[in-house]
Amino acid sequence: xPANAQMGxxxxxxxxxxxxxxxxxxxxxxxxxxxxxxxxxxxxxxxxEELVSNVVRHADQATRIVLSADLCEQGLLLWxxxxxxxxxxxxxxxxAPFDTLENATLGGLGIPLIKRLTKSVDYERCGDINRMKVLxxx
Amino acid sequence: xxxxxxxxxxVTKAELNGRLDTAxxxxxxxxxxxxxxxxxxxxxxxxxxxxxxxxxxxxxLLTTARGLASRGAKFAMFGANxxxxxxxxxxxxxxxIPILQTEADAMAEVAG
Numbered sequence: 001x002p003a004n005a006q007m008g009x010x011x012x013x014x015x016x017x018x019x020x021x022x023x024x025x026x027x028x029x030x031x032x033x034x035x036x037x038x039x040x041x042x043x044x045x046x047x048x049e050e051l052v053s054n055v056v057r058h059a060d061q062a063t064r065i066v067l068s069a070d071l072c073e074q075g076l077l078l079w080x081x082x083x084x085x086x087x088x089x090x091x092x093x094x095x096a097p098f099d100t101l102e103n104a105t106l107g108g109l110g111i112p113l114i115k116r117l118t119k120s121v122d123y124e125r126c127g128d129i130n131r132m133k134v135l136x137x138x
Numbered sequence: 139x140x141x142x143x144x145x146x147x148x149v150t151k152a153e154l155n156g157r158l159d160t161a162x163x164x165x166x167x168x169x170x171x172x173x174x175x176x177x178x179x180x181x182x183x184x185x186x187x188x189x190x191x192x193x194x195x196x197x198x199l200l201t202t203a204r205g206l207a208s209r210g211a212k213f214a215m216f217g218a219n220x221x222x223x224x225x226x227x228x229x230x231x232x233x234x235i236p237i238l239q240t241e242a243d244a245m246a247e248v249a250g
Binding site for chain 1: 159160161164190191192193194196197200201203204207208220221224225228229230231233234235
């Protein structure tokens with residue numbers, strides 16, 4: 001979607017922790033008519049949490065976040081945009097999988113979660129905007 | 139997010155209630171670690187009333203489990219609902235921290 005969207009959900013959010021809950025409530029309301037099962041809703045909530053909180057916690061130069069969502073034949077499309085410095089979170093190398101408690105890496109859990117809980121995830125830089133796009137099967 | 143920490147027969151029991159999301163973990167993490175780490179004893183965590191977890195919650199649990207392990211204390215969890223369990227399995231946390239069905243199972247795990 002997200003520019004000039006005629007359908008779907010579009011919501012501007014402040015870059016603060018409360019944005020996560022605001023986004024969650026709006027998205028739950030948006031997908032309610034589709035009646036996804038509880039497992040799908042949980043996956044959507046986890047991915048939304050990771051995407052929005054990543055911007056809130058790490059995008060130092062960002063001033064705003066835009067959540068967009070739309071339904072398509074493949075499922076639910078979700079976009080999270082911010083106006084921070086260009087950063088592709090998908091380009092970072094993933095930590096090694098957990099093998100022992102002692103060796104487990106504490107950070108970097110969010111992006112692998114997003115990849116594994118979605119049908120697809122993409123990043124693009126559009127002008128001065130970072131845009132993450134994810135697709136869920138409903 | 140609510141937390142209740144008690145001592146049961148020399149085992150620390152932490153009962154978490156609510157969503158382990160970004161806002162709540164920010165508020166909870168210090169109370170969770172401060173209530174568990176100084177005792178440095180085996181610990182079980184009741185997840186029965188945890189309705190949601192994401193990466194920050196996973197990190198909080200992992201940090202505490204590692205801290206206890208470095209002091210020779212065991213850490214186990216129990217009562218995770220299917221949604222929470224899916225996230226544990228997706229991150230492979232369940233490969234390195236025991237996650238049991240019941241409190242009795244968790245007590246047996248840390249006592250063993």
